[in-house]
Amino acid sequence: METKDRTRQNPIRRLLEYKRAMRECIQRGADYEEMKKITKDYGFTLATPV
């Protein structure tokens, strides 16, 4: 399956698409591992060292 290089997207578009993907994922009650995978696919992190 072709993997889209999301890091080359417009940053705001990438953020919006990530939010939509997470919304869909959470709405159907997906588990945390799936959320982590989506987050990683979009180049973000869920656990954030501050």
Add this chain to the structure above:
Amino acid sequence: MASPSLLPYDYEEIVELNYEFVNKDGIRYHLYFTPMDVLYPDMVNTYSFNIEREGTTPHSIDRRIAATVIDILRRFFEKVENAMIMVCDNSDGKQEKRRVQFNRWFDFYNDGTLSSRSAEAREGYYQLLVSIYFKNDNPNKQQLVRSFNELMSRDIYEIVV
């Protein structure tokens, strides 16, 4: 003491800056902060705030959800360097509703120690609403505002779909 109907729900921090709680209707809510420095390195300690719920069934008005969000925001802004970005788009037609809802929470929480900047992009039917919130004494305030303005002037034009 606050009325029990205005107390925050018990929430769990799943990992840092990621929270979950279940409301009186049994609906699970997820609140998470996404670091923005991945996209904009100048936006230090800046996070996109998101709140989503499981399922789509309608539920009754629940003021404890607001109390819970406010409690989490209070914790978030205890670190004075933290800043938050709120992005609402109209992919599901609920962007105005979300913004009004969030502004209501924010106004309730803000005791005058927070500032914000907002911007809006429109093209045909498409609408994008973006706001940034930060403490007045955030040491990176000027840099954040500059980065936010650059973001809006540089990156929004490609968003139109």
